[in-house]
Amino acid sequence: MLINLSDVMSDRHETVDETVELNMDMFQSKAGQFPIVRKNPVHIRVEHVRGKEMLIYVQTDLDIEIPCDRCLKEVRQKFVLDIKKHIDLEVPDDKLTEELDESNFIIDGYNLDIEKLLYNEILIGWPVKVLCREDCRGICSICGQNLNEGFCNCEDTGLDPRMSVVRDLFKNFKEV
Template sequence: MLVHLSDIVSQEGKCLKTEIPLALETIVAVGDTYKVVEQKPLQLMIVNTGDKVLELKGRTDVVVRIPCSRCLEAVDWKFSLEIERKLDMKQSEEDRIKNLDESDYITGMDLDGDRLVCDEILIQWPLKVLCKEDCKGICSKCGQNLNHGECDCEKGSLDPRMAAISDIFSKFKEV
């Protein structure tokens, strides 16, 4: 949803408190698309601090379904977002690009709440997601989820790059 900012920018000291309903269905991150399973409206406060500078403060919770890094089971990951930004509305689109200001959630005098929340989620994206702390992962041979039970694969297989060392040890056993 878009919030029009021209009224706030025109009056120094003006404050706007609003609740923006989010319409996020998916998040594209790390080269993949993830489903948004739950989201609360964005509680947003925008204050004109003077000289066409706006201070944004917002809060929301979004739950995204991400696969476990070890076993690929779906994990509902909660992002509790606290957003604080300053926007210089005197800058043009070209100035923002030149200054590497990545506020793609501002277009002209409109603020896109969905884009703002999406950017914040990408900043807080976890490096590793685990379904549980002691996740056993999957078997590298058959793909069995080892959290649901053991598989029948041979456990003693070595890395093929270590075959030469294995041959040395087997020669010493014969002596």
């Protein structure tokens, strides 16, 4: 989804203030494809500051289904995106100051790529660990039974008695 910034960059310096529908139905990264199950319209506001400098505000929220890291049950993860970018198109990205954000990845000519901006913000806010619940037991490594739904009759024959101290540590802290 591209937003035309020619009115902001022209001599009139008109502010762009739009609410548009998000076209993205799937979030795809190296970790896999994750469906976007709920999304709200995206509110965009672009203001001229001076020269080719502008402020970009983007607000939306959406839910993405991500599998639990232990039992693979789908978990609905909420992302609230409230983005503020200060961009100067005259300054190359290698000479940016702390107050300015990179512009080359979201602005092409006079078009602002909203989906690329949202993709990057979702990627930055991606959770390190997703759990369906705090005390998730995971799945059996032998038969694949979801241990949250019941126990299995598998015997863990691969345990080395010399590792009993380490096994006790894992049992006590349960965070693997």
